[in-house]
Amino acid sequence: MNLYQEISSNNRKTYFLIFSFAVLIIILGWFLSYLFQTPILLVFAVIFSILTSFFSYWYSDKIVLKLTKAQPIKKEDFRDFFNIVENLSIASGMQAPKIYLIQEEQPNAFATGRNEKNSVIVVTTGLLKLLNKNEIEGVISHELSHIKNRDILLGTVVVVLVGVIVLVSDLIIRLTLWGGFKNRDSNDKLSIGALLVILGFLFIILSPILAKIIQFAVSRKREFLADSSAVLLTRYPDGLISALEKISNYPHSAKIANNATAHLFIENPFRGKENKSLLVRLFSTHPSLEERIAKLREITF
Numbered sequence: 001m002n003l004y005q006e007i008s009s010n011n012r013k014t015y016f017l018i019f020s021f022a023v024l025i026i027i028l029g030w031f032l033s034y035l036f037q038t039p040i041l042l043v044f045a046v047i048f049s050i051l052t053s054f055f056s057y058w059y060s061d062k063i064v065l066k067l068t069k070a071q072p073i074k075k076e077d078f079r080d081f082f083n084i085v086e087n088l089s090i091a092s093g094m095q096a097p098k099i100y101l102i103q104e105e106q107p108n109a110f111a112t113g114r115n116e117k118n119s120v121i122v123v124t125t126g127l128l129k130l131l132n133k134n135e136i137e138g139v140i141s142h143e144l145s146h147i148k149n150r151d152i153l154l155g156t157v158v159v160v161l162v163g164v165i166v167l168v169s170d171l172i173i174r175l176t177l178w179g180g181f182k183n184r185d186s187n188d189k190l191s192i193g194a195l196l197v198i199l200g201f202l203f204i205i206l207s208p209i210l211a212k213i214i215q216f217a218v219s220r221k222r223e224f225l226a227d228s229s230a231v232l233l234t235r236y237p238d239g240l241i242s243a244l245e246k247i248s249n250y251p252h253s254a255k256i257a258n259n260a261t262a263h264l265f266i267e268n269p270f271r272g273k274e275n276k277s278l279l280v281r282l283f284s285t286h287p288s289l290e291e292r293i294a295k296l297r298e299i300t301f
Contacts, residue, residue, distance in 0.1 A: 110261075
């Protein structure tokens with residue numbers, strides 16, 4: 001399978017995942033309405049998910065920039081870096097994104113925004129200090145690929161859906177603990193209805209975990225795809241390989257690192273927990289460095 005077929009295949013899988021999230025929300029809303037004999041709760045859950053998705057589409061980039069304390073920079077202060085971004089944008093047929101900077105020693109970068117016209121690339125001061133020109137080109141090409149492949153919008157939608165699932169699940173549990181069964185018919189016995197209740201609670205417990213696993217799986221697949229697309233743009237895999245090695249070898253976690261934004265970065269901003277156990281690897285937002293470099297070395301022109 002060539003790179004373009006892989007992009008198409010991953011996009012189809014992504015649409016399926018988004019559809020699956022929507023089904024999960026509907027099922028959770030249905031169970032809530034069944035449990036409390038209040039159909040309006042199902043309608044509320046669906047409307048809430050739609051409104052949340054709409055809000056995140058328009059304001060997610062601003063939220064991310066606030067969370068990471070990123071600030072816009074001027075071209076006259078970082079002329080060489082701006083030239084790299086502009087030249088690569090032209091080569092990829094894109095409008096140059098806005099550029100923001102984080103005062104952070106750990107070398108790292110990410111892209112955000114809802115589309116190419118509103119895209120932003122964010123880098124840390126540590127990345128500009130540690131990486132040479134070829135390595136910076138590899139990193140920027142990776143982030144431009146995320147923008148061009150519409151990974152940023154996709155990531156936002158998935159994050160919102162995950163949040164809705166967790167929120168609704170938590171709401172169900174809390175309402176149940178507060179006496180959700182009090183209004184149910186006292187003559188209810190262990191029947192199909194009771195079985196549905198049991199299955200519903202199992203779903204409540206497992207759905208946030210499943211949602212997170214799917215979220216991380218999407219992120220991991222997209223990292224591989226962005227790596228490949230970046231090399232296709234620069235025609236120089238060694239630049240990105242060297243950049244990834246330098247970034248991953250930095251020993252300290254980023255001060256601005258948090259679980260909400262970790263999956264956006266080119267490399268996991270947390271340090272020291274990447275490969276300690278199968279469980280940690282399963283819940284990691286990024287594939288291992290060895291996997292990424294191995295796939296990059298397989299690319300031929």
